[in-house]
Amino acid sequence: MAHKSEDLFDCILxxxxxxxxxxxxxGFDEGTRQGMIDGRKHGASHGAKLSMEVSFYYGFGITWKCLLQNNTDVKASLSILCLRKRLKALESLLGLIQKFPHEEPHYENLQEDMEKVRAKFRQVCSILNVPADFSDYVKTGGSGGISF
Structure with a gap:
């Protein structure tokens, strides 16, 4: 009888x-599942913001390149050397963006390359004598506005 009570006691302990x-x-399984869901949401949100920022820089570069190449008033007012310098800087910005790995989600140098694009954008703005801060022109906030 002592044997059965010991088994029962062991079972309780x-x-x-x-x-x-x-x-x-x-708890670990649920935390892992919820972490994956939260991680995907965060990644999609961050990716969308980054994509909007890169798209903005690309549109900016294309627009200015077209303006400089096609506007005869601009060509007449700028020296050839100054125009070439501006176009070269714009080409450099556009080249960085075109080399950007848009389809590679695990790109290891994403932050470094994004900093290069941002620095080149600031340089282009300086060469064009355009303010690099567009916060006055771009609506910010949660209603679909752009902020970077």
Missing amino acids: MADNRFHGEGYRE
Whole structure:
């Protein structure tokens, strides 16, 4: 009889360990699942913001390149050397953006390359004598506005 009571006693004592282990595994699995969901949401949101920023720089570069190449008033007012310098800087910005790995989600140098694009954008703005801060022109906030 002592043997059965020992088994029952062991079962009761071990239940705490068993429930603790099961609770830990269930919590870990749920945390992993929720972490994946949250990570995907964060990644999609961050990717969309980054994409908008790069698209803005690209549109800016294309627009200014067209203005400088096609506007005869601008060509007449700028020296050839100054015009070439501006076009070269714009080409450099556009080249950085075109080399950007748009389809590679695990790109290791994303932050470094994005900083290069931002620095080149600021340089182009300086050469064009255009303010690099567009916060006055671009609506910010949660209603679909752009902010970077």
